[in-house]
Amino acid sequence: MKALLSFHNRIVAALLAVFLLGTGAFGQTTALDDLFVRLKDSDEVAARRIEREIWNEWSKSGSPAMDLLLQRGRDAMAAGRTDEAIEHLTALTDHAPDFAEGWNARATAYYNARQFGPSISDIAHTLSLNPRHFGALSGLGAIFEELGREAKALEVYKAALAIHPHLAGVTEAVKRLEKEIGGTDL
Numbered sequence: 001m002k003a004l005l006s007f008h009n010r011i012v013a014a015l016l017a018v019f020l021l022g023t024g025a026f027g028q029t030t031a032l033d034d035l036f037v038r039l040k041d042s043d044e045v046a047a048r049r050i051e052r053e054i055w056n057e058w059s060k061s062g063s064p065a066m067d068l069l070l071q072r073g074r075d076a077m078a079a080g081r082t083d084e085a086i087e088h089l090t091a092l093t094d095h096a097p098d099f100a101e102g103w104n105a106r107a108t109a110y111y112n113a114r115q116f117g118p119s120i121s122d123i124a125h126t127l128s129l130n131p132r133h134f135g136a137l138s139g140l141g142a143i144f145e146e147l148g149r150e151a152k153a154l155e156v157y158k159a160a161l162a163i164h165p166h167l168a169g170v171t172e173a174v175k176r177l178e179k180e181i182g183g184t185d186l
Contacts, residue, residue: 032057036132039164047166058101058130066096073105077112085109093122100129104136116143134164141173150177 032054039050061067069092076085089106096102107122120143126136137160144153154177157170164170 029057032132036163039166042166044166047164048168051164051167055135058104058133061092061096061099061102063096066092066099066102069095070102070105073109077105077109082109082113086113093125098129100126100133103129104133104139107136107139111139111143116147119143132163134160134167137163138167138170141170145173145177150181153177154181 035050035054035057039047039054042050059067059070061070069088073085073088073092076082076088086106086109089102089109092099092102093106103122104126107119107126110116110119110122120140123136123140123143126133130136137156141153141156141160144150144156154174157174157177160167160170161174
């Protein structure tokens with residue numbers, strides 16, 4: 001277990017370094033840059049719409065065949081067929097290794113399969129390709145919470161909120177974890 005926790009500490013440090021120091025060369029377009037500017041300045045209602053637009057952009061691989069693999073993986077996950085989802089998404093990452101959303105989707109499938117190590121590895125790959133991937137950061141925070149690493153979860157959730165201030169569930173998680181970690185005042 002100590003080796004696993006040490007591994008997680010190294011992953012978080014690397015991910016945060018990519019997030020904080022990365023110039024955002026990967027997974028970026030002018031359209032996405034505009035969406036992220038608007039996301040930071042939006043209210044909660046507008047943020048939901050902008051978030052959908054961002055996810056739509058992230059889901060475009062540039063290849064109809066790769067988009068089909070992504071959709072098949074997502075459909076299998078939605079139907080509760082996690083092993084099938086992992087197979088489709090592994091084919092996607094094999095054939096389109098520079099497509100960040102393929103890695104993120106497979107990270108989600110691994111998370112659903114309770115395979116946290118492979119999920120964290122795919123999250124790291126996602127963030128190396130797309131440092132602004134608030135979904136990947138949110139997923140990493142959830143994994144750390146499940147592993148009882150509340151302080152690490154809080155750190156990662158805050159990084160996600162720095163990108164997407166209205167990210168569903170994350171604001172509440174930050175408040176809850178700050179209270180748990182900080183204790184209560186008497």
